[in-house]
Structures are given as C-alpha cells and as structure tokens.
Amino acid sequence: MTISILTLFKEMFVGPFDHSIIKNAIKKNLVKINFINIRDFGIGRHKIVDDKPYGGGKGMIMRVDVLEKAIAQAKKLSSIKQKVILLDPCGKTFNQEKAVELSKLSHLIFVCGHYEGVDARIKEFVDEIISVGDFIVTGGEIPTMLIVDSIVRLVKNVLPENAIDEESFSGMTFGKSYLEYPQYTRPEKFKKLTVPNVLLSGNHRKIKKWRENQALNTTKKYRPDLINKSKTEKRKKKQ
Ligand SMILES: C[S@@+](CC[C@H](N)C(=O)[O-])C[C@H]1O[C@@H](n2cnc3c(N)ncnc32)[C@H](O)[C@@H]1O
Structure with a gap:
C-alpha cells in the first residue's frame, strides 16, 4: 500500500x-x-x-x-x-x-x-x-x-495472522461489532484482585464461552449503543 x-x-x-x-x-x-x-x-x-x-x-x-x-x-x-x-x-x-x-x-x-x-x-x-x-x-x-x-495494522502481513480476529469493533468478536472481552496476564493475584478461575482452567470450550459472555457484558456496560447498532444491522440484513 x-x-x-x-x-x-x-x-x-x-x-x-x-x-x-x-x-x-x-x-x-x-x-x-x-x-x-x-x-x-x-x-x-x-x-x-x-x-x-x-x-x-x-x-x-x-x-x-x-x-x-x-x-x-x-x-x-x-x-x-x-x-x-x-x-x-x-x-x-x-x-x-x-x-x-x-x-x-x-x-x-x-x-x-x-x-x-x-x-x-x-x-x-x-x-x-x-x-x-x-x-x-x-x-x-x-x-x-x-x-x-x-x-x-490491517494491511496483509503487517501483523501475524489472526492477531486482530477478536479485537473490539472488528465485527469478529463472536460475529458482532462488540468490544473485546477482558484480558489478564501475570501476576495471578495483585493486591486483592485475582484472575478469573476459568482462564486458568485450561478448558478452551469454557474459556471461549466465558469470553463471549464477557464481550457482551463489557459492551453493554461501556458502549450499549453498539448492541443497538448490531441489532439494527441484523434487521437490515434480513429485509
Ligand atoms: C482548526 S481546523 C479548522 C476548523 C474549521 N474552521 C471548522 O470550524 O470546522 C484546521 C484543520 O484541522 C483539521 N481538523 C480539525 N478537526 C478535525 C476533525 N475533527 N477531524 C478531522 N480533521 C480535523 C482539518 O483538516 C481542518 O481543516
């Protein structure tokens, strides 16, 4: 480009x-x-x-x-x-x-x-x-x-493959233009704050489901307008 x-x-x-x-x-x-x-x-x-x-x-x-x-x-x-x-x-x-x-x-x-x-x-x-x-x-x-x-960062080969797949607004956060789910890294415990257990479970099916719910909850909390936008877009596609 x-x-x-x-x-x-x-x-x-x-x-x-x-x-x-x-x-x-x-x-x-x-x-x-x-x-x-x-x-x-x-x-x-x-x-x-x-x-x-x-x-x-x-x-x-x-x-x-x-x-x-x-x-x-x-x-x-x-x-x-x-x-x-x-x-x-x-x-x-x-x-x-x-x-x-x-x-x-x-x-x-x-x-x-x-x-x-x-x-x-x-x-x-x-x-x-x-x-x-x-x-x-x-x-x-x-x-x-x-x-x-x-x-x-969206140009082909600039970032590693799949790096942007689940980003906020990507339209790919579980098929919708939602915000990204919360992410955590070390330490596992910081002051009284712990990492959600599910992320330490190694159960990828459960982790995926948890992330999907969290993406929805985060969007509802911070950007409820995106939920309405997604619904309107879905309705338009059906018409
Ligand atoms: C000081 S601004 C001019 C603002 C203009 N007099 C007005 O009231 O709309 C100078 C330049 O900054 C850029 N600019 C300022 N705000 C912008 C914005 N929100 N989005 C994109 N470009 C912006 C535009 O290129 C614009 O010509």
Missing part, C-alpha cells in the same frame, strides 16, 4: 511513524509513506498557500488552487485503487469499519487542512471526507496519524 500525505507540517509525523508496527511495515516494504509539501505548490516567490476568507472573518483559509495542484501531483504516484481523503470536521466519523475498507486499497492520499481550514471548493476534488470526532484539532496531521496507524 502507498500512502501519500499532503501537509504543510511534515515534521509532525516524525516520531509516530518511526516506531513499532508502522516502522516495521515500512521496513518490510508492506507500506510506503510519501510526504508531499503543500508549500511546493504555493503561489509566487513566497509560495503562498492561504489567504483571508471572503466575506470577512478570522484566520486564514488554505487556497483551493494550491491544494488541487498538490492532489494532482499525488495522484500521479499510483492510480490503482486510489482514494483522496480530506480530513475535515464535517466528514463522516472514522471507525474500524472504514479502517478495514481503506486497508484494502492500494493508494491513499490524505489532505491535511490547517489554520482556519480549507476553501470549501476543495471538496469537489476529493473522494471522501473523514472526521475523527466532534471536536476541533489544529490541523489534519494528527487525525491522519490516527487513521494511518489504524489502517497500516
């Missing part, structure tokens, strides 16, 4: 992409990450990338002509199974289902807005708009890091 990131602040990515799973995926050539400096497409001698908003108001808006040129350049890198994604609070909220969908593509192009945002006309030049939640961050860089991290 190739990931192209259009940004004015490439330095922000130093660190998050240089460790752990992403670092290994890059090293093994499973993922290639390109940075495209939006400033390179800026206007005039000073490479201007933004301007004041028409109609007045605070802050600076990133110019559509500059962004469009940067997108066109990124698109040339690889055109098979490609998607241009704008990070913007107006987009659909990112989730695991979207991560799985995007992990199957070959070239993802992320457009990071900054300052007061981007000229609205840029939406005509992207395939999809994604938000990371109902809050505002300074730029599209941190949302892109989050999204790229969640996608890269």
